[in-house]
Amino acid sequence: xxxxxxAALEETGYVVLDPYGKEIDPKEWLEVEYxxxxxxxxxxxxxxxxxxxxxxxxxxxNHKPPRTDKDGVWIDSQTAIxxxxxxxxxxxxxxxxxxxxxxxxxxxxxxxxxxLHQDDxxxxxxxxxxxxxxxxxxxxxxxxxxFVLRENRTDPSxxxxxxxxxxxxxxxxxxxxxxxxxxxxxxxxxxxxxxWESGPELDAYIAKYNGVNKVESYPVDQETLDAxxxxxxxxxxxxxxxxxxxxxQEVNVMSEA
Ligand SMILES: [Fe+2]
Numbered sequence: 001x002x003x004x005x006x007a008a009l010e011e012t013g014y015v016v017l018d019p020y021g022k023e024i025d026p027k028e029w030l031e032v033e034y035x036x037x038x039x040x041x042x043x044x045x046x047x048x049x050x051x052x053x054x055x056x057x058x059x060x061x062n063h064k065p066p067r068t069d070k071d072g073v074w075i076d077s078q079t080a081i082x083x084x085x086x087x088x089x090x091x092x093x094x095x096x097x098x099x100x101x102x103x104x105x106x107x108x109x110x111x112x113x114x115x116l117h118q119d120d121x122x123x124x125x126x127x128x129x130x131x132x133x134x135x136x137x138x139x140x141x142x143x144x145x146x147f148v149l150r151e152n153r154t155d156p157s158x159x160x161x162x163x164x165x166x167x168x169x170x171x172x173x174x175x176x177x178x179x180x181x182x183x184x185x186x187x188x189x190x191x192x193x194x195x196w197e198s199g200p201e202l203d204a205y206i207a208k209y210n211g212v213n214k215v216e217s218y219p220v221d222q223e224t225l226d227a228x229x230x231x232x233x234x235x236x237x238x239x240x241x242x243x244x245x246x247x248x249q250e251v252n253v254m255s256e257a
Contacts, residue, residue: 004129024084029046045102047078053073069123074099116178116179136171138165148182156229160217
């Protein structure tokens with residue numbers, strides 16, 4: 001047996017879809033309820049679907065009974081405020097697990113490299129069923145921000161940087177690819193993140209929006225790239241040393257976003 005995966009994601013682990021061309025009222029992400037939830041960077045999350053329909057962000061496997069990141073329960077008080085976002089998460093018709101809006105405070109490329117992580121989307125996912133991937137739908141018009149994807153956390157040669165203007169849409173195998181966002185500016189970035197189950201529905205959605213599995217990287221000057229890489233190394237070493245002093249080891253896989 002093997003997991004059902006999207007052929008479109010096989011080569012690079014991601015697809016970029018046609019941008020969403022319509023305006024959405026910012027109330028849909030500004031007026032929902034957020035909870036503090038530490039992820040990669042200075043973040044808060046507003047769940048639209050959670051394990052039991054409550055306003056919390058814990059992995060479904062941490063609930064009783066533990067289960068995989070599928071069959072998220074919609075939170076009526078949130079979806080009522082964010083009907084378009086809810087509709088967008090449901091649009092593919094694929095099973096939805098966690099569905100949340102992330103609020104990310106401004107950071108830098110160096111921060112982003114340190115924040116790179118893999119998600120834990122497929123914990124307890126039964127073999128033979130659909131592999132869980134993540135949809136990212138950027139809400140704010142972050143023209144100088146970009147999503148960084150790497151096959152290997154510390155190898156810049158395989159890096160892809162994806163621009164994040166309003167309406168940017170991508171689907172990423174975030175358990176495979178290391179990922180985080182570099183968000184420049186003064187205001188927070190908002191993005192809808194949905195766990196979708198791979199299968200024919202998601203494949204049809206990727207085809208409908210002309211998903212491409214390779215894009216030109218968002219341009220960043222070499223000096224920033226080099227300085228970011230050095231800073232990533234420095235921070236990883238500093239953290240490893242701090243953990244070693246406490247007799248602990250680095251945990252690379254984060255469970256969230
Ligand atoms: Fe993540």
